[in-house]
Amino acid sequence: MIHLSDKNSKIDAVIELTRSKSESNRALILKTLLKDSIHINNLSDSDDTKALMEALNEYQDSDEINVGHAGTTFRFLTAFLAIQPAGSWILTGSERMKERPIKVMVDALRIMGAKIEYLGKDGFPPLKIQGTSFISNEVSIDAGVSSQYISALMMVGTNIQGGLKIRLDGKITSLPYLMMTFSMMEELGVGVSIDLEEQLITIEEKRKVANQVVNIEGDWSAASYWYSLVALGEIGSQIKLLGLNQTSRQGDARIKSYFEQLGVESSFDVGTWTLTKISEPELKLLQLDLSDTPDVAQTLVCACAGLGVGVDFTGLHTLRIKETDRLMALQNELEKFNIRIEVPSNHQLFMKAEQVLSEPKEAIATYKDHRMAMAFAPLAMKAKVAIEHEEVVSKSYPSFWNDLKKVLNVGS
Structure with missing residues (x-):
């Protein structure tokens, strides 16, 4: 006390x-997706960012990832692991994490072809995720629940064959966080567009960029x-x-x-x-x-x-x-x-x-x-x-x- x-x-x-842990966590996911061609200055020292960094460093050699209370980390990793061409993981977290809904994101990823199972209560962590390369390049998602679901899809869209089109259903919540993701991807040289009138996001396939620096x-x-x-x-x-x-x-x-x-x-x-x-x-x-x-x-x-x-x-x-x-x-x-x-x-x-x-x-x-x-x-x-x-x-x-x-x- x-x-x-x-x-x-x-x-x-x-x-x-x-x-900013929001910028830091996006930078870490993008750095991994774009083959480590990004240098990050002033990374956050928050628990959430440390949890994500540890998971990204170890996921290839581990079959269970526990992110504790890190909600952003959980959501970003759900999409990241789902589009890996091979591998199987149990993604879990704290008791509170197991009470935080993930259904909207899982439904969207499943429609794309992802192999995800609930290991507890339907709609909530923990998840069993089987990596697959059979992922479609179009998806619709409810935009009113969490912008982190959409940001996660935007970033992994770079590693989907043919890129990804994301159609947003309903009123968009926390729009500035989507625009943060958009801005960071655009600055790194990824082809990304957002049409707010049509509620359509388009991401080009991009698996590597020229050496870039991200200042947090x-x-x-x-x-x-x-x-x-x-x-x-x-x-x-x-x-x-x-x-x-x-x-x-x-x-x-x-x-x-x-x-x-x-x-x-x-x-x-x-x-x-x-x-x-x-x-x-x-x-x-x-x-x-x-x-x-x-x-x-x-x-x-x-x-x-x-x-x-x-x-x-x-x-x-x-x-x-x-x-x-x-x-x-x-x-x-x-x-x-x-x-x-x-x-x-x-x-x-x-x-x-x-x-x-x-x-x-x-x-x-x-x-x-x-x-x-x-x-x-x-x-x-x-x-x-x-x-x-x-x-x-x-x-x-x-x-x-x-x-x-x-x-x-x-x-x-």
Whole structure:
């Protein structure tokens, strides 16, 4: 358990951000598919990326792969292993992973000719995957469940004879993550096109590229916790974030505009984003559709709770199937601060304005979810906070607590 308290209500710090695991994991899959002709700079040191790197290094000599809690890794490997010309693998993970649905992706791969069996409950891990070269080059998939399914198909399309056409059914969720995959493939010289009007993605067959370098940017999802800290500090509080680009392929870079409504100004100069609290928020209710940026939902809800700002968020349908049921977890843990939220449906969360934050008498549970730990930590600007199982942050941001010592008192 870790204990947090306010060190100085006017923040001033410089933070070298952890690198994006989303970019890192895509780069690793593409590097393997394109015959190691890619050099990756600044790879993420997150557990998820380490799990994927280990699996890609060992899959040819192993018949069982356990990815633990790494959901992106599981989804990317499902498609990757399915299109291998030979081999058989059991792909499994933690108990929570076995509760996270994979049916939409398995159905699509099976239609393409993949040989995949469920070893437990239908629609969920673990899977038995038999590699095959008999894969068709057209598939349709429900676009409203997880963008990671589609990104996985896009990347393995490079190794399918004749390439791959992916038809997207329904409203696309987390579109920026698809565009991240598109952008990285295009920059590597892979022929890829996306027609959003027709909802059609076309990937050319490409098994090797000329030597390429991929530079992994800092993680904008991780940046959200520093925005929250600045928002909860005094006017004049400032944090400089290193490692982020001026223009980013990451959808969570939208937090600049979200937190601008909460009084935080962002400015860029010579490789550094400077976050400055210039005012208390004027709005009473923050209304956002977060269907493109669900990973910052917890951060925003906690920040608004600390500021007395109400929220009306939609587009949250993927939060039920993350590392935990994040909507339920937010309800449970904010209640410890005497903050009540309503979840009228699977995609919406509502919190009334001007609720008064109380110091919690119990520790904050993390539910084995890295984002629960990091989203709640900034509330220590307003009240002493204890957080259970603080080690969960290693899933995406291993140095988080050390970095946090620059602005908060952090003790065990």
